[in-house]
Amino acid sequence: MIDIKNMAEGEDSKQSSIMVPFDDKPIAVEGSPDTVDELSMELATIKQSAKRIAIIGSRNLAITHQQIIETLTTALVMQGNTIITSGGSYGTNAAAIRGAMKSNPEKLKVILPQTIGQQPSDVQNQLIGVPNIIEHADRAMMTLADASRVCNREIIDDCNQLICFLSHTSKTLQTAVEYAEETHKVVTIFYLD
Numbered sequence: 001m002i003d004i005k006n007m008a009e010g011e012d013s014k015q016s017s018i019m020v021p022f023d024d025k026p027i028a029v030e031g032s033p034d035t036v037d038e039l040s041m042e043l044a045t046i047k048q049s050a051k052r053i054a055i056i057g058s059r060n061l062a063i064t065h066q067q068i069i070e071t072l073t074t075a076l077v078m079q080g081n082t083i084i085t086s087g088g089s090y091g092t093n094a095a096a097i098r099g100a101m102k103s104n105p106e107k108l109k110v111i112l113p114q115t116i117g118q119q120p121s122d123v124q125n126q127l128i129g130v131p132n133i134i135e136h137a138d139r140a141m142m143t144l145a146d147a148s149r150v151c152n153r154e155i156i157d158d159c160n161q162l163i164c165f166l167s168h169t170s171k172t173l174q175t176a177v178e179y180a181e182e183t184h185k186v187v188t189i190f191y192l193d
Contacts, residue, residue, distance in 0.1 A: 050081055052161070053160070054155045055069065065192065077103035082109060083107060084155050085100075086155060108132060111151055153179055161185060
């Protein structure tokens with residue numbers, strides 16, 4: 001290692017120190033994650049021919065954004081990927097369901113925050129024909145907001161990659177993205193604002 005000390009112009013008392021490695025060996029910083037392993041895991045996930053991709057996001061989307069999500073989902077399923085999402089009569093999840101159902105319903109997994117019976121009738125109608133639906137009667141007494149937070153974690157735990165459509169003010173979705181990053185998922189974020 002070479003220790004380089006730089007003096008800031010006009011400030012005699014302040015010094016900074018930069019450590020530069022002599023050889024090509026990686027430097028392990030105590031307490032930091034092993035970024036080489038994380039990068040290699042992410043690269044392996046990206047190179048997989050068929051992934052488990054979670055698509056979640058805002059319910060409040062313009063129709064053009066819904067069409068983009070639907071088209072993206074259709075293309076991802078056509079490439080052999082499995083899509084994991086939650087229920088929704090409109091917005092991101094609904095568009096993901098429509099896109100996957102167009103291409104291959106067997107490649108769609110819908111994890112509901114509660115039960116089908118607790119969903120609005122339009123959501124129940126959209127789920128007709130979806131072969132792989134996971135319900136959670138154990139969350140029947142939870143508020144929908146709390147059940148949705150738990151559901152997002154379950155969806156993320158089941159995927160290799162997360163694609164999320166959200167606004168900067170969406171605390172629930174921001175928390176989901178942070179959880180995905182903490183669990184070393186490949187994360188793609190589309191901000192809508």
